[in-house]
Amino acid sequence: MALLLDKRGHEIQITDDVVKAAAGNRRSGQKIMALLLDKRGHEIRITGDVVKAAAGNWRSGQKIMALLLDKRKDKIQITDDVVKAAAENVYSGQETMALLLDKRGDEILITKSMVAMIVGRFDHAVVDQLLDKRGDEIQITDDVVKAAAANEDSGQKITALLLDKRKDEIQITDDVVKAAAANEDSGQKIMALLLDKRRDEIRITDDVVKAAAGNRRSGQKIMALLLDKRGDEIRITEDVVKAAAENENSGQEIMALLLDKRGDDIHITEDVVKAAAQTSACNNVVEFLLKQRRAETTNSITPQVCSTAAACGQLDSLKFLCGHISPADVVPAWGDIARLYRASETGVVNGIKEVLQKKVPLNTRDTFGRTPLWIAANNGQAELVKLLVQQTDVDIDCLSTSGRSPIFWPSANGDEDIVKILVSAGAKTYFEDIEGQTAVSIARKNGHENIVRILLDSEAAQQPETALIWRKPWKGWLSLLTGFTFLGVFGGFFALLVLQRLIQAKWSDPRETL
Template structure:
């Protein structure tokens, strides 16, 4: 999302300086004034007046001015030109601001990482942040003690999604009014058009278009260079400035036209007449330019604008060169034909010139002065991207018949036709003759690791510059083009084309997903699973009529019904059920059942439809547990679904073996939904059930600072002193998270017997003194534990030893991995392990919530030295298994750690002990083709170290 920021016009030297002298701005930057007095500044202006450029200058001025060292600057530029929803929504705003804040404050980052890692553990790699959790977490971060003043710069507030706008405004105003006066200052700066009206309270305002005339004159002089030596040029410049009415973009478009006319030999009189004939309103000028395009080879301009308006992301000039050629010549059958085509644009420089000429300056190329828009692993070789010159151009094209000027067939709804053009172009590219022979396509093995995928992708996308976009975007364009909403022959032809290249698409799509840490679909995926994922309803009907098994299993989610259910496609789920989809297929995909998948989607209609077919409501075969578990653990849980499941007999006290939350109550307590917690308690949930990562519902609620839930659980008699789970007691969890109200509440209950002895006077009582001391002790212990685990992660042995010498229990629970034993084993940290083993009263065989020990982790990660350290203690259990029955050899055999396998075989660990799914370590080695491991097991069997066989 930084691409838009880096692509904003750079202000000319000497411009924008007027703002920094205005009283509104100087009051805003006066940090001695309270947040309520001068915390909010709004830059208002007409479309195209230069608000974004000015906002960029404000950021530069703060970062290089008097507050350079004592200010944290966070920015977000809403961008309606983008085809990425994140750039116009509240979720994108808070995700970006939180990321910037954590990058600039390492202390806050350390507190955030456990929360992030828990999300990864719970959802794997394929998940999205919930808007509310991002907003709440950002609020909490801002409320924490700051060492620097906080400047929040939000551009183009009027381009925020309408449903989010009011929430965003209220958030920032509440942040200003809630910040304590004694803390570093908070300053918020918005920019916005005059319309739509953005209501702001207690706001300092600057109207840009009333003050930017000197900047406009400077820009005109920069490009036209009027002087007495060229008669009439000064008058021309003055006329442009007069007619601009403060709209900088109008000036840019007019100056471009004048420069072109001057270069073509037009007289001064003619150029002056041109300026006087141009519409004064920006929108009218844009429409006039579109009409000029329609009279002069409109097809190329139309296709360029369709790609810019409807592409899934910003495209580079290199990608666009190939996209335009493939779209223009759909009969191309190979990449080579594209390269040798007489109409192919062979260089980025030539493409830039063509874009400017064909679109009359409405589309431009921008080289980002802040670096590439893409990530470090992107295969894009250029930082030049293609964009509309301003959001007003896209608005007119999409919403005011602009595309109809270029092509009357696009009429009032240009989206469908444009997506059909983009989709067809991508489909044609995926059918190129060279692709089936790629090593990636013909190889039997999938890329196993991210780095391997990156290495494979780099030369591939260098050779085929438009391929990455085609793979990532084709099905989104197909969906938006509504190809599958009709059974006409063209629709079937498109489907048949996709199916012919489906194997190619799937392998390349999995490559891209791996590069981005997202779970691959895998070779079991059929086109039916993808059709279900993208809600291609009519095509799904056709596929089943042609023989696709409605209960086929594959992909990430298992059955077709599970796929449709988890995506929340109600109509498709109904259709699959009518075709006979079996709701009783369990144990496949991430959710393990269609009912759990439906519960995850939050769509009560799908839940009811599946329940009507009689599934087992209490089955727990997936990562999330039962359907009730799944629904309860979502932060935006659907209360209606909880009620539906309880009505049909969902058991509130089922404890899935390897589910992160011991029961639905613990899941709901962690998520913080008081209504759902109360409903589960009313339904008979055990308030003191023990198990799971957090140990109890109280501990889960305390860890997240869910005060209302903590109070409710305490009123139901929960055990305050439970110490199960991976993180210690509820007091420890609350103290570690900085939730002091909960710490005080829990410790006060523990000291209740002293209340009766408290004196009614204002003198400190034994109770209050004891309580305050215990609060201090709890906070100090939490801080020591945090420092200890931080030091362990950095292998800071001296700090670890110092903290242990001051009395910290070497076996203390905490950190991201239950105990120091687990953390050292996972990282293969032999130095830390040696220090831990040197202490008295050690317990190196502690179990985490799922039954894993340090030895189990060290073996699974292939850390032979740490394995030997632990074996030498004689204090470790060699028969340890996880909740799902996997012994010490299961993962070493899976991952091919030959030395570890041999050592454990010598210790008597069996390679033929099956887990709860009936899979042994030997079977996994055979499945993963670990030839060296299989040979070691065979040798061990031959010398009597290992018996039996599969």
């Protein structure tokens, strides 16, 4: 850069993109930025994108930010995006955020989301610094307290800090207690602190107990604490037992604790064993249950449980479970289904062509409604996606329980190759999920404009005659009813024509169009 500026400086434009690139340069960013500011400072704009790039630069970000603050302090604005970039910078984000608060803390445009982000992602020193700088302007909302309870690294110290400095503003809601119960690193310490300082405000709901049972690293300690301090309030529901059975890291320990303390409340059902069958820890958990509750557990190991293990790619669990059902009930295809699901997770396709030649049921769904194609697309396994869409009986538009088709996450993640494969195979693009998002809307939200163009071109080519009505079936029926109610004779007549056309097309169930 120094050579270019020296020899051909009059030909070089220092654009915003050049400055942003320097701010994001991990190895030489500080030297390049210093050179640009020295040689061409009058041309340089310190935009929000530049500050964001520096905040996210894990190797040189702190030094670049210090340089910018020294040379262009008044031009630096600390926005939500800058804080987010620093929060995601696991190597130097803490130091960068502390520097920004020190030099520009009085100028920060404080938002509720920013406070929650700082409390949830940084350490207690940064939070203390923020409160000292701008404490009078900061509201300690439920979201802020919840973020503190969910902070895995510094949650206990931050929660203690908030209780000390702003105790009169803090409410310990059910969501806060649930966040503490789910916190895998600091959960036990936070829960102990809350029970000590605000005992009377804390409700131990079913959701709190379930979150503790599913907590992989701290679940056993949190559950023991809750049973010891508030055992008379705790209900051990089937959902709690299922969460423990599904806990890959500490499920057996939590199950042992529950059986020891509340054995009379626990029933080993088919759904409990299904929950265990989804995990790699299935053998240990079920073996333990067989020792403790043999008859109950044996009766709960059914062909449906084995099918669940297969649909989750758990080959070892499948073999173990099949040993506890009648040989006549074992389905040979289960092993191939498990191999296919495993390949969709790992991308290892050795032997998958042979599996596909056996006519395995490709549209088998796991507990979340996901097929092997759905999972392969989600995980970026382009080679397997290509193989699967070539199969005549594969459902390219299978919807998960959240209403998302295989094309949704590749669109969200910017995986253009997989989007093209699915579009070429005829994948529909207009399904709305439970949050009202489509593949197009999520791609646009995440800045993947090229994918947006691909999807819109595909949607235009498909020209779904009733796509607008059937994106959400209930909206379609509501439109027809509205036609009768508000549009009078003409509207009602038009609605009847639409309905007649649908019936002629044998769309007796509007969901069939999805």
